[in-house]
Amino acid sequence: MRCQDFQIHLLDHPQDSPDPVLAVAMTEHHSGCPECKEFKRLWQGLDDLPQPEPPAGMSSRFRERLTLELAARQLPKSITSSWWLPLSVAAALLLSVGVILGYSLRSGNDRSDPALASLRNGTVADRIEAIALVNNRTSGQGDIVSALIERISHDPSLDVRLSAVEALYLFGADPGLSHRIEVALPGQTRPEVQLALIDLLGALRQKRAAEALRRLMDEDQLPPEARQRAEQRLSQMNL
Amino acid sequence: MEMPLEVPDDTEVMRRVRAGHGDLVGLLFERHHRPVYGFFINLTHQLSLSEDLTQEVFLRVLRYATSFKEGSAFRPWLYQIARNVLTDHQNRLQPMALLNEADHVPDPRPGAQHEAESMADRERLRQSLAKLPLEKRELLLLSKDPDLSSQDLAGMYGCTPSTLKVRVHRALSELRIHFFQRQEVTP
Numbered sequence: 001m002r003c004q005d006f007q008i009h010l011l012d013h014p015q016d017s018p019d020p021v022l023a024v025a026m027t028e029h030h031s032g033c034p035e036c037k038e039f040k041r042l043w044q045g046l047d048d049l050p051q052p053e054p055p056a057g058m059s060s061r062f063r064e065r066l067t068l069e070l071a072a073r074q075l076p077k078s079i080t081s082s083w084w085l086p087l088s089v090a091a092a093l094l095l096s097v098g099v100i101l102g103y104s105l106r107s108g109n110d111r112s113d114p115a116l117a118s119l120r121n122g123t124v125a126d127r128i129e130a131i132a133l134v135n136n137r138t139s140g141q142g143d144i145v146s147a148l149i150e151r152i153s154h155d156p157s158l159d160v161r162l163s164a165v166e167a168l169y170l171f172g173a174d175p176g177l178s179h180r181i182e183v184a185l186p187g188q189t190r191p192e193v194q195l196a197l198i199d200l201l202g203a204l205r206q207k208r209a210a211e212a213l214r215r216l217m218d219e220d221q222l223p224p225e226a227r228q229r230a231e232q233r234l235s236q237m238n239l
Numbered sequence: 240m241e242m243p244l245e246v247p248d249d250t251e252v253m254r255r256v257r258a259g260h261g262d263l264v265g266l267l268f269e270r271h272h273r274p275v276y277g278f279f280i281n282l283t284h285q286l287s288l289s290e291d292l293t294q295e296v297f298l299r300v301l302r303y304a305t306s307f308k309e310g311s312a313f314r315p316w317l318y319q320i321a322r323n324v325l326t327d328h329q330n331r332l333q334p335m336a337l338l339n340e341a342d343h344v345p346d347p348r349p350g351a352q353h354e355a356e357s358m359a360d361r362e363r364l365r366q367s368l369a370k371l372p373l374e375k376r377e378l379l380l381l382s383k384d385p386d387l388s389s390q391d392l393a394g395m396y397g398c399t400p401s402t403l404k405v406r407v408h409r410a411l412s413e414l415r416i417h418f419f420q421r422q423e424v425t426p
Contacts, residue, residue: 012404043411049361051273055290058293061290062265066261066298069301
């Protein structure tokens with residue numbers, strides 16, 4: 001048996017029925033081949049990689065996110081899984097309390113809107129969920145854009161900032177969007193967010209957005225990577 | 240006389256999810272989140288990130304339920320989503336590498352702390368895996384999932400089982416280079 005044959009057969013799936021003759025040949029080869037011993041040691045070693053237990057509370061945190069997602073989608077709840085219902089209600093109550101508290105403590109133009117206020121509250125996952133939720137609203141688009149721009153400018157989490165940039169794609173028809181992106185861009189310290197905002201400007205395919213990209217490229221302080229991306233997006237816009 | 244409780248299999252649960260019972264994704268989460276979490280832990284070595292990615296996988300199960308083909312196996316479809324979630328995450332964070340900020344990943348197996356040699360092997364294996372490109376790491380880890388058949392895996396990668404085996408062999412050969420090179424330079 002050649003090493004190549006041994007190594008390929010070693011990878012046979014455990015569910016595949018082994019050929020007894022082949023098994024004997026493999027045993028013989030393995031006993032005299034240091035290279036294939038190494039190969040087998042590694043293959044078996046992959047079975048021994050740590051399989052840590054999921055952290056405590058992971059299931060309940062997922063149930064909260066699922067409840068929020070279902071609420072946003074307005075899907076009908078199953079009546080067949082009665083064990084699930086009390087947990088969903090509890091999560092919804094918790095969410096409501098959080099939103100009301102956030103509403104009562106908030107100042108500024110989001111005072112009238114608990115959903116927008118929730119963009120600032122809670123964990124990173126909570127804020128990302130809140131971004132997904134406000135995206136599903138059809139009214140108050142100006143306030144939503146303002147809230148998302150505010151998150152992009154001030155949220156400490158990179159994931160939240162990137163989620164807010166993604167969410168802005170839904171508001172591409174907003175005539176002031178390109179200007180607001182242009183204003184928000186210089187304040188960004190993370191290249192990922194800069195590039196995401198430049199991509200968004202390019203995707204708008206508006207004259208205003210093209211002008212904003214041109215002005216951006218005139219900035220002396222623009223990092224080379226961002227300048228290159230702006231050039232690419234501008235050339236793709238054909239405006 | 241009490242009737243035995245009906246325990247729907249994954250395919251049946253997915254049929255109900257597609258029919259509008261989205262909360263049943265919670266049942267799928269309870270059944271499958273451990274291997275998915277383990278998959279992400281062994282790829283990223285970041286505890287918090289692995290939880291976030293795992294949750295995202297199951298939210299996508301809900302969002303993309305209509306793309307699940309009736310009668311097909313659930314686990315390969317789930318892992319396909321997991322691969323997409325990881326790729327999306329990596330694309331968003333480029334040029335940051337996934338393994339830049341590895342956490343200490345505890346090994347819960349009894350006695351594992353005392354098996355110094357195998358622990359050293361596992362750590363070296365972990366470091367060697369980290370040197371492989373993401374797609375090869377994924378392939379090796381998925382090849383070791385006992386719930387994925389060779390046909391399942393081949394279907395996920397869009398090739399025949401034979402071709403897949405050759406790909407696994409290549410990945411393992413590359414892993415071997417990293418693993419034993421490291422050992423040779425260690426006094």
